[in-house]
Amino acid sequence: xxxxxxxxxxxxxxxxxxxxxxxxxxxxxxxxxxxxxxxxxxxxxxxxxxxxxxxxxxxxxxxxxxxxxxxxxxxxxxxxxxxxxxxxxxxxxxxxxxxxxxxxxxxxxxxxxxxxxxxxxxxxxxxxxxxxxxxxxxxxxxxxxxxxxxxxxxxxxxxxxxxxxxxxxxxxxxxxxxxxxxxxxxxxxxxxxxxxxxxxxxxxxxxxxxxxxxxxxxxxxxxxxxxxxxxxxxxxxxxxxxxxxxxxxxxxxxxxxxxxxxxxxxxxxxxxxxxxxxxxxxxxxxxxxxxxxxxxxxxxxxxxxxxxxxxxxxxxxxxxxxxxxxxxxxxxxxxxxxxxxxxxxxxxxxxxxxxxxxxxxxxxxxxxxxxxxxxxxxxxxxxxxxxxxxxxxxxxxxxxxxxxxxxxxxxxxxxx
Numbered sequence: 001x002x003x004x005x006x007x008x009x010x011x012x013x014x015x016x017x018x019x020x021x022x023x024x025x026x027x028x029x030x031x032x033x034x035x036x037x038x039x040x041x042x043x044x045x046x047x048x049x050x051x052x053x054x055x056x057x058x059x060x061x062x063x064x065x066x067x068x069x070x071x072x073x074x075x076x077x078x079x080x081x082x083x084x085x086x087x088x089x090x091x092x093x094x095x096x097x098x099x100x101x102x103x104x105x106x107x108x109x110x111x112x113x114x115x116x117x118x119x120x121x122x123x124x125x126x127x128x129x130x131x132x133x134x135x136x137x138x139x140x141x142x143x144x145x146x147x148x149x150x151x152x153x154x155x156x157x158x159x160x161x162x163x164x165x166x167x168x169x170x171x172x173x174x175x176x177x178x179x180x181x182x183x184x185x186x187x188x189x190x191x192x193x194x195x196x197x198x199x200x201x202x203x204x205x206x207x208x209x210x211x212x213x214x215x216x217x218x219x220x221x222x223x224x225x226x227x228x229x230x231x232x233x234x235x236x237x238x239x240x241x242x243x244x245x246x247x248x249x250x251x252x253x254x255x256x257x258x259x260x261x262x263x264x265x266x267x268x269x270x271x272x273x274x275x276x277x278x279x280x281x282x283x284x285x286x287x288x289x290x291x292x293x294x295x296x297x298x299x300x301x302x303x304x305x306x307x308x309x310x311x312x313x314x315x316x317x318x319x320x321x322x323x324x325x326x327x328x329x330x331x332x333x334x335x336x337x338x339x340x341x342x343x344x345x346x347x348x349x350x351x352x353x354x355x356x357x358x359x360x361x362x363x364x365x366x367x368x369x370x371x372x373x374x375x376x377x378x379x380x381x382x383x384x385x386x387x388x389x390x391x392x393x394x395x396x397x398x399x400x401x402x403x404x405x406x407x408x409x410x411x412x413x414x415x416x
Contacts, residue, residue, distance in 0.1 A: 001117075001120050001121075001124070001168060001172060001175075004120075005119070005121075005123040005124050006120075008123055008124070012089070012090040012091070012093040012094040012127075013094045013097070013098075015086075015094070016090055016095075019087050021091055022091075026061075026064070026210075029215045030057055030060070030061040031099035032099070033053065033054075033057035033218060033222065034054045034057045034061075034096055034100055035102045035103035037052070037056075038051050038054045038099070038103025038104050038107070040229070041054070041103075042229075042232075042233050042236070050232070051118070052228070052229050055122075055165075055199045056206060056225055057206070057222070058096045058125075058126045059125075059129055059158060059161060059199070059200075059207075060203045060204075062129040062130040062133060063157065063203065085134040085135050089127065089130040089131055089134050092130045093127045097119075097122075097123050100119055100122045104118065104119050113176065117172040120172075121165055121168045125161050125164055125165045125168070128160075129157055129158070132160065133153075133154075151204065154203075154204045154207060155200070158200040158203050158204060162192050162200055163189075163192075166191075166192060170184040170187075170188050177407075178407040180279055183276065183279035186281070187281065190281070194232075195228065195229070198225055198228055199225070202222070202225045206218065206221050209221055243289075243290070246290050246294065247264075249293075249294060249333060249335075250264040250265075250297065252297065253296045253297060256299075258300065258306070264293050264296060267295060267367050268290075268293045270363045270366075270367065270401070270404065271289065271292040271359050272285055272289045272292070274362075274400045275288045275355075277404055278359075278396065280355065287336065287342060288356040288359060288360070291342035291356055291360055292359075292363065292364075294329075294335070295326065295343055295346055295360050296311065296326070296364075297329050297330065298322040298323060298324070298325035298326025298329060299311070299326075300329065301325040301329070306322075312365040319347035323344055323346050326344070327343045327344030328340075341354070342357045342360060350392065350393060350394045353394075358393075358394040358397050359397050361392075362393045362394065362397045362401060365388075366381050366385055369384055370382075378405065382398070382402055382405065385398045385401070
């Protein structure tokens with residue numbers, strides 16, 4: 001993906017430098033919008049990054065053309081239809097690439113991997129939209145039928161472009177993390193129903209409005225999307241605070257000396273990775289992570305603490321009692337009831353457990369066994385879990401855990 005984007009960007013820059021840009025004012029305005037949008041990019045769950053302002057600006061520039069329902073004349077705002085559609089496409093991609101690169105400089109300095117993925121996706125998706133739109137625009141097929149049919153064309157092209165971007169995002173995440181492509185694509189498509197739909201709608205409106213009202217329409221029609229982005233960032237901040245609150249509650253077992261330092265964080269990180277490998281959706285992954293953070297909180301109700309907090313070696317009845325105590329504590333904290341259910345059922349026979357409880361049970365046992373088994377602890381612990389798949393641990397969970405560990409793509413807190 002990076003290679004294709006780089007080749008396309010270099011070719012488009014070369015063509016643009018050789019042929020020049022017809023309407024420099026429009027190119028400068030849209031380039032500035034894309035650059036500002038990239039500068040305000042933010043990171044959501046699982047490192048998913050969003051720059052809706054840049055996406056809407058880039059796509060609307062690729063689809064800029066009509067004026068008052070008719071095709072623009074030479075010299076009017078926006079690129080005029082020409083027989084050389086390849087040059088038009090090259091100019092669009094070059095402007096968007098240069099603006100995106102300029103706006104991505106801080107992100108490239110801080111975390112080059114995801115930033116390069118975003119830049120490559122931006123170049124490829126804009127190129128896709130321009131290649132699909134410019135031949136139709138230049139042919140004049142809608143010249144006699146402006147209006148609704150033209151708007152439907154823009155909406156359809158933006159929907160296809162959004163699907164293309166979702167596929168690229170899932171492929172990039174698959175290459176970077178090794179997680180299954182199917183669940184990653186499903187999460188990306190689900191994300192399109194939120195801010196993605198706003199980006200598509202804004203892109204269509206800008207492409208139509210700028211050609212009619214001029215470049216002054218850019219700030220007017222970008223303002224709602226900017227406000228939506230601010231609201232999403234606030235929502236993400238609330239979610240982050242919520243998670244930090246749960247993590248602080250989970251640390252109570254460490255402060256009380258019931259569990260080793262970092263145990264809950266390690267179990268939560270590894271549980272989420274296993275759930276991701278098994279294809280769990282984002283909402284269930286959040287419940288799984290919260291339950292894994294609080295899975296040992298029932299030990300606070302014990303008169304005699306379990307040595308080193310190792311509940312996996314306790315009798316089944318005692319494990320269930322601690323799990324039920326933990327579920328009762330979770331319910332009193334006001335955390336989502338689904339989290340309490342997972343905590344309560346983590347010690348049940350695995351065939352009767354919900355998927356999240358199966359994962360927490362297996363990962364907790366692995367972490368406890370690996371912690372005290374010396375240099376060969378991880379392999380020994382994994383082998384013990386495989387031997388216990390007859391009745392204690394779900395076989396599919398153990399195999400998913402083995403795959404996650406073999407990929408080595410998960411960074412866990414130190415076991416010290």
